[in-house]
Structure formats: structure tokens, C-alpha cells
Amino acid sequence: MQGLIYYISLPFIYLLSLLPFPILYIVCDGFYFVLYYIVGYRKKVVMQNLRNSFPDKSEAELKRLCKDFYHYLCDLFPETFKTLTISKSSMLKHCTLSAEAKEIFDRYHQEGKSIIIVMGHYGNWEWAGNTFSLTCKQKLFVVYHPLSNKYLNGLMYHMRTRFGTGLIAMRDTFKDMVRNKTMISATAFIADQTPQPDNALWTTFLNQDTPVFQGTEKIAKKMDYPIVYITIKRLKRGYYTILAEVLSEDSKNTTDGKITELHTSRLEKDIKEQPELWLWTHKRWKHKRPAVKS
Known part of the structure; x- marks a missing residue:
């Protein structure tokens, strides 16, 4: 059916x-x-x-x-x-990479460093991946959760990889990143999904007690990759620009929880600036903080 x-x-x-x-x-x-x-x-x-x-x-x-x-x-x-049919030139017209962001990504490529990109379901994240792959020298991999509908999943896979982006299934993230360690890459995590409450970092986000995935931070520490946060700003209908900010140059030596708090607070700032661009249909606060065991 x-x-x-x-x-x-x-x-x-x-x-x-x-x-x-x-x-x-x-x-x-x-x-x-x-x-x-x-x-x-x-x-x-x-x-x-x-x-x-x-x-x-x-x-x-x-x-x-x-x-x-x-x-x-x-x-x-x-x-x-x-994305199924848009030309490269039209894609780059409708979603641009800011000069400052390009400078950050070019610097890491020149230094021979792979990086982790962290972002939220904010702005047109699909177009941002296309623009990065068309503009930057690193190979982009996006961590994604495969859809249960194999037909729709195949369509989404085709769209997301059309301009050269690679995909990593969430369950294979660390294994595939280790496998890709020989190339200069950028691995993008969308880090505002809802984790299981027992494995999350709990913080205040948008005035609410919120669990946050720690996987991005833990993998950054293990791989010792710098972390770059990106913002996708909507300039007007159908036009976006990508901004970037370095959150951590030395991930391995940051205190536990620091990186997770940083990218969560940065996303909160973006949402407050353009709240209509975030995915509000998501049941982000369906879990309650576990009781502290005595």
C-alpha cells in the first residue's frame, strides 16, 4: 500500500x-x-x-x-x-553561504582539520546542506534518522545526496566517522531532537526543563574535532543565508556538558530572533526530568 x-x-x-x-x-x-x-x-x-x-x-x-x-x-x-530539480546556480542564488562562514570552513580545510557542524531544525536545513556541498571543500556528511517508509526514505536520500552530500544513519554515526577519518570532512548533527530522558543533559531551554542529546559533544571529544554552529537566516521568502560561529576549537579539553549547553543556548537565541522558523510541531517536551535517586 x-x-x-x-x-x-x-x-x-x-x-x-x-x-x-x-x-x-x-x-x-x-x-x-x-x-x-x-x-x-x-x-x-x-x-x-x-x-x-x-x-x-x-x-x-x-x-x-x-x-x-x-x-x-x-x-x-x-x-x-x-531540490529534486533545482539547478546548482539557482540553489546558490536562493541559499548563500556568508563570507565569514566560508572563511571559517576554508580555514579548517586548509589546516587539514575535519569538523563537526551542529544546528537545529531551524530555517531550511535541507537547502543549507546543498549549499555547503556546492560551496565548501570539505565532504559534508549529515547524520539522519532513516524514515520507516522505505519509498519516502529513498526519495529523501536522493534529494539530500544530489549535490554531493553524504548521509550517515544515526545508529552508525561514530563507526562511519571513524571510517571517514582519512578525509577532510564536516559532519552535521541536528541536535534539537528529543533524546531518552535518562541519557540526556537536562537544561533550561525556552523557559522549560528540556533534555538535550549529548551525542554531538561526546563524539566531538572522542574524535577531537572542532565544533561549528550554523544559523540559517531567512532573508525573505525563498532566500536564505548561512552564518557560522566556532563553538569549540579544542573539544577534547572542554568541561563535560559545556559544548551541549553552548549549542543549545545559541539555538535558543536564534529561535527568539525568528521564532516562526523553528519546527514547533515537534513534541519537544514530552519527557519529564527523571527524579534524582537518593
């Missing part, structure tokens, strides 16, 4: 990817009307997340922010499918 639905949907997905941007965004506006006003996809989750994250905002402000988020969400997924 999954295969039948996939093959029926595939021509429409490709048709969507071929639309000129002005027409694509008219379609996105239609998606927004259906998703927000008719389907109401996860609106309760989004509103609760926003209320807890921004307790100082009025209900009217939160509803406006909720609408802004759904508008962006309905742009994000068609933009992602655009």
Missing part, C-alpha cells in the same frame, strides 16, 4: 518541484489555508509549545506567531521538494 501511494504521489511531487518560484508560493499559500484552517495539523501542540516558550507574549501575539509558523512550514516542505 505504501508503494502504491508513493508511485501515485511521485508525479505530483516532481511537478511541484518544477514550478517556478512565484507559482510555487501561490501553491504554498493554498497548502497553508488547508493545513491551518481545515486540517488544523497539530495546532494544539504548536500553541502549547508557544505558550510555554513565550510566557510574556499575549494570546493575540501567540496566535499571530502560530500563523506565521504555519505559513513558513507550508513553504519549507515544497522548498525541500524543489
